[in-house]
Amino acid sequence: MFNIKSASENSIIIYFGDQMSPALIEKISFYCQLLTDKLADIIIDVVPSYTSLLISYRLNLINQQDMCDRVEKYLLSHDIDTVESSSKLIEIPVYYDFEVGLDLEELLSEKQLSLEEFIAIHSSKEYLVYAIGFSPAFAFLGEVDQRIRKNRLPSPRIQIPAGSVGIADNQTAVYPINSSGGWNIIGRSPLDFSLDNPDNLKRFAVGGSIRFVPIDKDKYLALGGIL
Amino acid sequence: MSINVIKSGFLSLVEDYGRFGLAQYGLSQSGVADEHAYCWANHLLDNDFNDAVLEITFGGCELTVLSDISIVVTGADLGFKINDKIQPLWQVINVSSGDNLTWSVAKSGVRAYLAVKGGFQTTEFFNSRSSNLREQIGAKLIDGDLLSYDSTSSEMTHHAMPSHFFPNYEQDLILRLLPTYQFDQFEQHQKDVFFNQDYTISSAYDRTGCRLEGQSIKDSQSKMISEGISYGSVEITTEGFPIILLKDSPTIGGYPKIGTVFSLDLAKLAQRQIGNKVSFELMDIETAQQKRRDFNVFFGIQ
Numbered sequence: 001m002f003n004i005k006s007a008s009e010n011s012i013i014i015y016f017g018d019q020m021s022p023a024l025i026e027k028i029s030f031y032c033q034l035l036t037d038k039l040a041d042i043i044i045d046v047v048p049s050y051t052s053l054l055i056s057y058r059l060n061l062i063n064q065q066d067m068c069d070r071v072e073k074y075l076l077s078h079d080i081d082t083v084e085s086s087s088k089l090i091e092i093p094v095y096y097d098f099e100v101g102l103d104l105e106e107l108l109s110e111k112q113l114s115l116e117e118f119i120a121i122h123s124s125k126e127y128l129v130y131a132i133g134f135s136p137a138f139a140f141l142g143e144v145d146q147r148i149r150k151n152r153l154p155s156p157r158i159q160i161p162a163g164s165v166g167i168a169d170n171q172t173a174v175y176p177i178n179s180s181g182g183w184n185i186i187g188r189s190p191l192d193f194s195l196d197n198p199d200n201l202k203r204f205a206v207g208g209s210i211r212f213v214p215i216d217k218d219k220y221l222a223l224g225g226i227l
Numbered sequence: 228m229s230i231n232v233i234k235s236g237f238l239s240l241v242e243d244y245g246r247f248g249l250a251q252y253g254l255s256q257s258g259v260a261d262e263h264a265y266c267w268a269n270h271l272l273d274n275d276f277n278d279a280v281l282e283i284t285f286g287g288c289e290l291t292v293l294s295d296i297s298i299v300v301t302g303a304d305l306g307f308k309i310n311d312k313i314q315p316l317w318q319v320i321n322v323s324s325g326d327n328l329t330w331s332v333a334k335s336g337v338r339a340y341l342a343v344k345g346g347f348q349t350t351e352f353f354n355s356r357s358s359n360l361r362e363q364i365g366a367k368l369i370d371g372d373l374l375s376y377d378s379t380s381s382e383m384t385h386h387a388m389p390s391h392f393f394p395n396y397e398q399d400l401i402l403r404l405l406p407t408y409q410f411d412q413f414e415q416h417q418k419d420v421f422f423n424q425d426y427t428i429s430s431a432y433d434r435t436g437c438r439l440e441g442q443s444i445k446d447s448q449s450k451m452i453s454e455g456i457s458y459g460s461v462e463i464t465t466e467g468f469p470i471i472l473l474k475d476s477p478t479i480g481g482y483p484k485i486g487t488v489f490s491l492d493l494a495k496l497a498q499r500q501i502g503n504k505v506s507f508e509l510m511d512i513e514t515a516q517q518k519r520r521d522f523n524v525f526f527g528i529q
Contacts, residue, residue, distance in 0.1 A: 005407065005408060006405060006406070006407045006408075006487075006512055007407050007408060007455070007457045007460070007487060008405060008407060008457035008458065008459055008460070008487040008490075009405060009487075009489060009490060009512060009515040009516050009519050010516070010519070011457045013407075013408065013454065013455060018452070019452075020452065032251070044247050044248065045247055045248060045249075045250040045251070045256075046250070046251050047250050047251055047454075047455030047456075047478050047479060048251060048455075049453055049454055049455060049479050050452045050453060050454065051452050051454070052452075052454040052455065053455070054454065054455025054456075054457065056250075056457065058529075059516050059519060059520055059523070060520055060523050060524070060528075060529070063513070063516055064512050064513075064516060131453055131479055132251065132252055132253045132478070132479075133253050133453065133477050133478045133479030133480075134253070134477055134479070135253060135361075135362060135477070136252060136253040136254050136362055136364075137252060137253055138253055140453075177363060195352075195362075195363075195364065198352075198353065201249065201252045201254070201353065202252055204252075205251070205252075206251065
């Protein structure tokens with residue numbers, strides 16, 4: 001059901017399963033919130049992701065064994081079925097086109113899809129946030145439809161423009177800032193995801209839902225998109 | 228009231244105890260690389276444990292004081308001088324407007340810490356003054372920067388660290404490792420290779436992580452599902468070599484981890500140079516917690 005291991009002198013990691021799935025990430029997100037509420041005075045940080053939840057805590061106040069015991073008590077006494085999910089759907093406009101989708105042409109020819117078909121497949125799905133990491137506010141979204149999955153590039157690009165939307169295997173993501181990376185770039189969002197606006201840090205949360213909304217070039221430019 | 232940066236040096240960063248509570252959004256812990264030297268600097272000035280200091284890596288740094296203030300310099304011996312005269316480390320010094328502070332080259336250790344009374348009052352990002360270049364939060368010093376502080380205090384007495392606490396940054400370092408994460412999934416013969424060798428610190432060593440060279444742990448597990456990273460986690464790459472993840476590391480990672488280095492040993496690692504030797508030995512969690520708790524109590528860390 002779950003398995004707690006030490007992660008450092010002041011952190012533990014709880015494993016809830018060994019394969020990513022919508023049900024599991026919902027469960028992890030639920031227990032993450034529950035423990036954050038119940039143990040607010042002793043928890044320093046939480047990192048939920050895919051199959052696990054890392055918790056660091058104030059070792060001045062509690063030792064590892066007691067921490068494990070308290071966490072276990074809450075996990076056993078609270079059932080996820082008793083609450084409803086409160087996360088809202090976030091919409092992200094994306095301009096899908098060869099001029100911003102650096103790998104789109106190759107992906108379409110490999111998958112034998114038209115641009116319209118590809119856009120319909122990528123944008124028709126609601127994605128779940130499975131993890132946040134790599135860089136701040138970089139959300140790993142899943143799962144990508146089988147028909148448009150593609151492995152990472154053999155070697156990462158040095159510079160991917162901020163707002164670029166990529167696919168790597170069964171996941172998709174938006175690059176919040178200019179960075180290097182190996183995902184297949186299929187389009188770009190005109191939104192500002194950078195931490196120049198501090199509110200952007202908390203745009204995504206593990207367990208949240210995202211949908212991509214296709215926009216044309218005029219809309220992309222009108223929303224502040226850069227070419 | 229401020230200090231003027233004449234020469235920024237190789238890599239000089241404003242850091243505090245770190246950035247906490249936002250790891251779930253992907254923000255690193257960040258903060259000083261050597262908590263031991265950092266905590267002593269603030270302690271001697273009677274500062275808060277979280278006050279921001281300047282972390283000077285390798286030297287090449289020159290500053291001019293623009294108003295009287297009490298300072299402490301701790302950590303590496305980078306040839307610290309005031310107005311061309313060698314100065315003691317690990318003790319309070321009262322400096323005056325116009326004084327010229329310089330750090331030349333690394334004689335022993337890697338990182339020196341300059342603390343001022345009351346701490347540097349640079350801009351906070353997400354509740355911390357720590358810079359993290361990987362995250363593009365804050366920036367390294369550049370020539371002409373001004374580091375401000377509140378100079379309200381009068382001259383302080385010359386508090387100094389007792390000499391028996393003086394660290395020796397030249398010793399080969401034994402890193403105490405807690406058996407965490409995937410420790411149990413490594414085979415005994417792999418652990419034998421890991422614990423029975425002297426590793427060499429490679430050139431891939433910065434505030435994000437420290438890659439070690441040595442004999443490979445053969446047949447290491449391939450990448451796994453990414454999970455939360457703790458400060459000091461020791462990842463084993465698919466080639467079988469350890470990477471110790473440090474303050475600026477990403478919050479999640481996908482290599483199996485053989486354990487986690489005790490935090491106070493990471494402070495010692497922060498003063499070791501490329502080419503230095505390190506080895507690992509096991510430590511139990513209770514001992515680590517007791518030692519860290521003692522440290523926290525002594526320095527007033529909440």
